[in-house]
Amino acid sequence: MTQDAIRIEGLKKTYKGGKEALKGVDLTVPRGSVFGLLGPNGAGKSTLINILAGLVTKTAGKVTIWGWDQDVNPRQSRASIGVMPQELNLDPFFTPREALEVQAGLYGVPKAQRRSDEILEMVGLTDKAHAYARTLSGGMRRRLLLGKALVHAPNVLVLDEPTAGVDIELRQMLWHNVRKLNRDRGMTIILTTHYLEEAEEMCDEIAIINHGELVIRDSTENLLARLDAKTLVITPEEPLSGALPDMPGVTASTRPGGALAFAYHRSETSPGAILDHVRNAGITLRDVATEEPDLEDVFLALTHAE
Ligand code: ADP
Ligand code: MG
Helix, strand or coil, rough: CCCCCEEEEEEEECCCCCEEEEEEEEEEEEEEEEEECCCCCCCCHHHHHHCCCCCCCCCCCEEECCCCEECCCCHHHHHCCEECCCCCCCCCCCCCCCCCHHHHHHHHCCCHHCCCHHHHHHCCCCHCCCHEEEEEEEEHHHHHHHHHHCCCCEEEEEECCCCCCCCCCHHHHHHHHHHHHHHCCCEEEEECCHHHHHHHHHHHEEEEEECCEEEEEEEEEHHCCCEEEEEEEEECCCCCCCCCCCCCEEEEEECCCEEEEEEEEECCHHHHHHHHHHCCCCCCCEEEEECCCCCHHHHHHHHHHC
16 A cells, blocks of 8 residues: 555646646655645646646546546545635535535535534634625635535645735634644645745645646755755944955845845855954954745756756
8 A cells, every 4th residue: 555645657738729737747745744836837736736636637647646546446536635726616606504515415425424514613614604605705715615625524635826815814724724634634735835935834845846847856854955055144233334245155245224144155165254254354243143045046946957
């Protein structure tokens, strides 16, 4: 029995009209992880997720969800996954409670096992249980879509850009729920985002795709460690009057507010050497901090490197 929540092999998708959205992607997602799928707009993230969800038919390749081959055991593979889509596609005539009941019916969840009220509570829609979907705000619709993805208690929950354009409160609610589902129920979570700091904070593992191809897949920790670049930020006691101290291999710049930023490579320069240099230039230090590279840097380094 495989320990992968998802196994994707040689996945290709060419849309009618000839657009190659996926060009042969191999990817595995371990059970129990919070997995981030990153990439710029048009990279192929939603195509991949909609194939997992059974909403888009693949052109070639093999998809296995919780050990079930999508083509051999479509029913079991579909029952193993719940997807919160990027688009807000809801039937305007159902109330949130009805929408959950209908969804549970579609997945064959027996009445006695349905948890519609519990799910409404969890996504913060209890007081809107009987309101028509067309009267719900964008944020409430998103909450309902999350609820719909959960009705059949799937092993894998997939969220396609759940926080794109949502307010802080909803974002926090979403992350709180995602963490809780992962921690308390061991649910495997896959999310796509182009907020890199979000993936960095939420995900154990990250895959980056671009132009329908996998660029990299690694633990968040390893991805960050791949980057050797660091920045030392020094706040001087007094505003700098003369030129910035110059040092080989170090790029110095001034930040708004007067802080001095020194970009360097760990493998070439030590922060101590930079500090010595700054003190020797007659600058008194009020504060010193270092900055690690974030995924934006990793992404740029990987996608621009030929
Ligand atoms: P992402 O979610 O990473 O932004 P998508 O998977 O939505 O990327 O899109 C990947 C590429 O496939 C894009 O070039 C997009 O325009 C194209 N595409 C997406 N859906 C369709 C479709 N239904 N028909 C034709 N082309 C599509
Ligand atoms: Mg998308």
